[in-house]
């Protein structure tokens with residue numbers, strides 16, 4: 001615990017020209033949307049509803065992983081594969097119908113994004129959420145305008161924790177990875193950032209697969225995106 005606590009010290013980052021911000025668990029608390037859509041999918045399969053926390057611990061590695069984990073609670077691995085395609089289809093239909101309806105913005109998200117823009121930072125959103133859901137949600141929450149680039153979990157062959165989508169941002173912005181800070185709520189974000197050579201901050205309030213965020217190696221934990229902005233300079 002002492003080692004983990006020591007690693008949470010937040011350093012001020014200089015030489016930063018852009019920020020890559022995660023979506024679920026970082027800008028929006030989408031747990032209630034996941035809860036509703038997953039339980040409608042389970043009802044289609046005659047499975048009992050799950051509590052929100054159980055579902056939230058499966059969020060972060062994309063829809064396919066979420067649905068496999070949700071099915072694995074009741075089915076053997078061959079049964080999971082048997083039901084997977086229909087369950088994913090059902091989930092996507094239910095999620096699309098309620099996307100953003102029950103989600104809420106975390107504190108200081110708008111102020112944080114505005115503060116980053118005021119510092120001249122270029123902003124990209126990189127999420128493991130499917131791109132159609134991500135774009136619709138950002139639009140609905142009034143966040144789309146802050147981002148020059150938005151990449152979803154299906155925008156590239158590989159998603160976070162692979163560095164591929166972050167390296168695509170570096171290339172699109174024509175910046176070195178060390179000039180970019182990734183900010184997210186999970187080890188996925190931190191691992192992708194480190195593998196890309198980017199700097200990384202974590203926020204403590206989202207979904208980290210049920211693990212303490214203090215155990216994730218990063219440049220620090222920031223209470224909100226506004227606090228993150230205060231720790232970043234060009």
Ligand SMILES: O=C(O)COP(=O)(O)O
Pocket residue numbers: 022023024025059060061062063126127128129130160
């Ligand atoms: O849909 C997910 O798995 C969540 O994705 P995000 O935390 O990368 O936004």
Ligand SMILES: [Mg+2]
Pocket residue numbers: 022023024025026060184185186206207
């Ligand atoms: Mg997240």
